[in-house]
Amino acid sequence: MSIPRLYVEAALGAGAEVPGLPGQGHYLGQVMRKREGDPVVLFNGRDGEWRAGIASLRKDKALFRPEALLRPQAASPDLRLLLAPVKRDAMDWIVEKATELGVRRIQPVFTARCVVGRVNLERLSAIAREAAEQCERLDLPGIAPPLDLHAALDAWDGAPLLVGDARGNAPSMRVVLQGKAPPIGLLVGPEGGFTEAELDAVRRRPFVSPAALGPRILRAETAAVSGLAVLQALAGDWAAPS
Template sequence: MSIPRLFTEHDLRAGIAVPAAPGQGRYLGAVMRKKEGDAVVLFNGRDGEWRGRLGPIRKDDAALIPEGMIRPQPPAAGPVLLMAALKREAMEWVVEKATELGARAIRPVITARAVPDRVNRARLTLIAREAAEQCERLDVPEMAEAVPLHAALDAWDGTPLLVAAERRDAPPLANLPPGPPPAILVGPEGGFTGPELDALARHPFVALVSLGPRILRAETAAVSALAVVQAIRGDWAHHTDE
């Protein structure tokens, strides 16, 4: 039987039990058929990855007991993804795949052609947590509230922001030189409007890039851009097996 890997918001200290998150107890007992004393793996995005064991399980309540560190916590280093709000299923898929690809944060933005009533932050946070548990990363990407694009840009910290700009004369993303991972902005189905692209291009931290000769669906564009950035500037380029 596989060992469950679980995210917790609590500090991890050897021998100090922490409560399972809502839903985890039922998952462990009813779905995984685990019992008190069985092994678990725990992480919280701060204290590294820990081996542990299950304490008592009662319906949806369970205790998780950390025992010893397996891996130390690395610094957060992945790219930030700004994603125009999509329809529910597409947005959930993007969050799952962006988590697997190592995005440090996911920030939904509202654009002229976005779907603003589809952004459920709590649901997307849960999807990111479950994806992090499955792909063995040691943190969960920050999930921000959806804000208008202009508000996100006004509050931007100056980190280089690459904008996937279809139908614009822009250099290929694959030509990105080595360096720290930039942030990525991907538009909605139908793309950014002309005035939105013009406004973006006026910001000194923004660079328009091309994702190739074909017009991609928004969710495909997000995954493709993250994969290229991770391969050139992220942990795909620097990863080594322990």
């Protein structure tokens, strides 16, 4: 059976005693049938990845003892996703896949045609944590509180921001990304698209570049994940030499 890999919040170091997060004791004891002394792998987004042992399991509580560093800390490339929230299942899927694709920050943005009026940050953070545990990344993406589209653009730090062009009238992402390196963001609109006023506001920003997402009309979740994959392939750690 594979060794469980878990995210923790406490500092990691040889000889330390590290408390697990709520639910990890139940998961290890009741779901994975682990016992004290069994191995686990831990990471916290700061101190790298550690081999550890289960020091104690008490109902829902777990205590770990780190033993050896397996991988030093390495940050994901600064790729960011701004997206209009979509319905729950699709939003969960986007966050899971964006985590697997190594995005560093996810920023929900409310637009005029959003079909969702609120975002459950706690739920999305839990989904991101589980995805990071499974895909073996060393950090978690930040999931920011939602902002109005215009507020999000006002707060943007000037990094290149690509806006998906569903109609394919813009240059390809390969062309737009030439000469660019992270930090880079991708903005994906709602299922009904941006309004003309929103598009005008987006296009006026000097850091924004429209980019075609192919010849077909994509659903919002498809546009988000495929766009991130292209960003990783052309400008992220997929493009790094092996």
